[in-house]
Amino acid sequence: MDLDEVAGRLYALPPPEFTAAREAEARAAKDAGDVRLAREITRLRKPTVSAWAVNKAAREHPGDLDELLKLGEQLRRAWQEQDAGALAELTRRRGAVSGRVGRLVKEGAGLSAAAAAEVDQTLDAAVVDADAAAQVRAGLLARPLSYSGFAPAPAPAPAPAPATASVPAPAPASGRSRGAASAGARRSARAEEAAKARARQEAEERRARQREEAEAAHREWREALAEAVREHEERAADVARLERKLAKARRRLTESEQRLEIARRAERHARHRLEG
Numbered sequence: 040m041d042l043d044e045v046a047g048r049l050y051a052l053p054p055p056e057f058t059a060a061r062e063a064e065a066r067a068a069k070d071a072g073d074v075r076l077a078r079e080i081t082r083l084r085k086p087t088v089s090a091w092a093v094n095k096a097a098r099e100h101p102g103d104l105d106e107l108l109k110l111g112e113q114l115r116r117a118w119q120e121q122d123a124g125a126l127a128e129l130t131r132r133r134g135a136v137s138g139r140v141g142r143l144v145k146e147g148a149g150l151s152a153a154a155a156a157e158v159d160q161t162l163d164a165a166v167v168d169a170d171a172a173a174q175v176r177a178g179l180l181a182r183p184l185s186y187s188g189f190a191p192a193p194a195p196a197p198a199p200a201p202a203t204a205s206v207p208a209p210a211p212a213s214g215r216s217r218g219a220a221s222a223g224a225r226r227s228a229r230a231e232e233a234a235k236a237r238a239r240q241e242a243e244e245r246r247a248r249q250r251e252e253a254e255a256a257h258r259e260w261r262e263a264l265a266e267a268v269r270e271h272e273e274r275a276a277d278v279a280r281l282e283r284k285l286a287k288a289r290r291r292l293t294e295s296e297q298r299l300e301i302a303r304r305a306e307r308h309a310r311h312r313l314e315g
Contacts, residue, residue, distance in 0.1 A: 040067075040068065040071070040073075040076070041076070042076060042079050042080065045064050045068075045076075045080055045083075046083060046179050047178075047179070048060070048064070049061055049064065049083060050086060050091070050094050050178060050179045050180070050181075051094065051095070051098060051178070053091060054085060054086055054087070054088055054091050057085045057086065058085055061080060061081065061083055061085075062081075064080050065077045065078075065080040065081050068080055083181070084181040084182075085181070086180060086181045086182075087154070087157070087181070087182060087183060088148070088150060088151075088154045089150065089154040089155075089157035089158050089161065089183045090157075090161070090180035090181055090182055090183055091148075091180075092144050092145065092148040092150060092154070092158055093144055093158060093161050093162070093175060093178075093180055093183075094178040094179065094180055095144075095148070095178075096140070096143055096144040097175065097176060097177070097178030098178055100140075100143050100144075103139065103140050103143055104140060104175070104176070105176070106136060106140070107136050107137060107140045107162065107165070107166065108165055108166075108172045108175065108176060110129060110132060110133060110136055110166065111165060111166035111167065111169075111172055112169075112172075113125070113129055114126070114129045114130070114133065114166060114167070115167065115169065117129055133166065137159075137162055137163070137166065140162060141158060141159055141162055144158050144162070145158055157183035158183070160183055160184070160185050161175065161180070161183045161184045161185075162175070163186065164184040164185055164186035165184065167186050168184075168186045171184045171186060182258065186247075187243060187246075187247030
């Protein structure tokens with residue numbers, strides 16, 4: 040038994056069954072003498088409803104999901120190659136395939152509007168990001184995925200080589216040469232704008248990743264806090280119940296001590312009368 044095998048079983052379960060099953064798997068690993076595996080199992084996070092729905096689709100509809108993920112691979116390649124024709128066709132197909140797969144994921148899952156939106160967000164992330172696609176395909180999601188940004192910025196065209204002082208001044212330009220110079224200037228301006236756009240996009244994506252990581256950490260600690268509060272409340276209830284039992288037992292002990300003292304006095308009195 041290894042962690043991947045256990046995770047595969049756990050993340051196939053509906054969220055309400057996850058925690059008890061995780062504890063049972065951890066106990067089994069510990070009983071088998073694998074303390075390290077038991078510790079790793081306890082670290083597996085309970086999936087959200089939207090993550091579970093995507094995991095379920097990865098197991099029940101692998102062909103449909105794979106169609107969407109392969110479409111994403113083609114889209115990313117078209118973006119990289121700046122193939123406008125392929126982009127237009129793949130973008131048109133993406134809407135239809137995403138809608139169909141999204142309906143399959145949500146079908147029968149009983150999702151709220153917010154959870155359904157998280158499913159769409161996760162599928163969109165899988166289309167535009169290769170790492171997200173791998174996570175969706177594995178079917179081991181604990182949280183919905185998101186992606187900020189769009190396609191990679193096009194590679195800038197090379198700028199014309201700058202003139203140097205040693206180069207003789209050119210002869211008066213003809214209409215054709217003036218047009219070529221103007222086209223070169225436009226290409227240079229487009230390249231500069233593309234570089235600026237790429238820098239802005241990278242900064243936005245970096246901020247989005249940092250925010251996503253912070254949100255994920257906050258969700259995890261929020262769940263840990265909720266679990267700690269629940270455990271504290273259970274322990275406090277146990278203590279209160281035991282304290283009530285203890286108070287009742289103390290009252291009974293006091294009453295027993297009183298009866299004991301009365302019995303002792305009566306016995307001494309009766310003994311004195313007997314001896315006298």
